[in-house]
Amino acid sequence: MEVSDKESIRKTALQRRRQYVASLSEETQEHIAIHLVERVQSYFLFPKNFVIGTYYPRDDEQNVRLLNFFLQDEGHVIAYPRVEHDKSLSFRMVSSSKELVTGTYNVKEAPESAPIVQPDLYFVPLLAFDSRCHRLGYGKGHFDRTLENARAQRNVLAIGVAYDMQRIDRLANESFDEQLDFVVTESQVYKAEV
Numbered sequence: 001m002e003v004s005d006k007e008s009i010r011k012t013a014l015q016r017r018r019q020y021v022a023s024l025s026e027e028t029q030e031h032i033a034i035h036l037v038e039r040v041q042s043y044f045l046f047p048k049n050f051v052i053g054t055y056y057p058r059d060d061e062q063n064v065r066l067l068n069f070f071l072q073d074e075g076h077v078i079a080y081p082r083v084e085h086d087k088s089l090s091f092r093m094v095s096s097s098k099e100l101v102t103g104t105y106n107v108k109e110a111p112e113s114a115p116i117v118q119p120d121l122y123f124v125p126l127l128a129f130d131s132r133c134h135r136l137g138y139g140k141g142h143f144d145r146t147l148e149n150a151r152a153q154r155n156v157l158a159i160g161v162a163y164d165m166q167r168i169d170r171l172a173n174e175s176f177d178e179q180l181d182f183v184v185t186e187s188q189v190y191k192a193e194v
């Protein structure tokens with residue numbers, strides 16, 4: 001199924017994810033978070049001191065908190081986004097997610113006082129994805145612009161994080177949509193088609 005109406009699929013994807021996560025027990029959610037860490041650990045080998053741009057999950061997003069803790073324990077620099085006054089995203093280094101503040105769109109973000117860093121890798125939240133690693137986000141374009149700017153300056157990796165059930169057959173993509181390099185779910189890693 002080709003999906004071209006982004007607003008329609010966005011609403012449907014958000015509703016489906018909410019219903020799915022609401023149906024999960026706490027124990028199952030913990031198992032999914034553990035499987036996510038295991039999937040990343042078994043598939044990827046990041047150089048030491050890699051700067052990792054991640055996010056703090058909101059509502060029913062795939063829980064990356066355990067993954068963030070694991071990567072920080074491995075010696076990587078962890079940075080969280082902050083929506084700046086010009087609506088761009090900066091990534092700022094924090095030593096703990098406890099330092100995060102509630103910011104734009106009621107999302108946990110890095111405080112303005114945290115130092116800005118340039119991630120080597122971005123973990124990216126999403127509403128839906130396809131097997132080609134095209135992503136449907138929340139419609140503001142923050143991550144697309146961030147990835148476009150970063151890729152124009154240096155080699156970076158972009159990894160979407162999702163539940164298996166967020167995969168759809170095919171997403172229509174526009175010129176400003178940045179394709180992810182990989183999408184990781186609790187049971188699989190999808191690699192971008194070139």
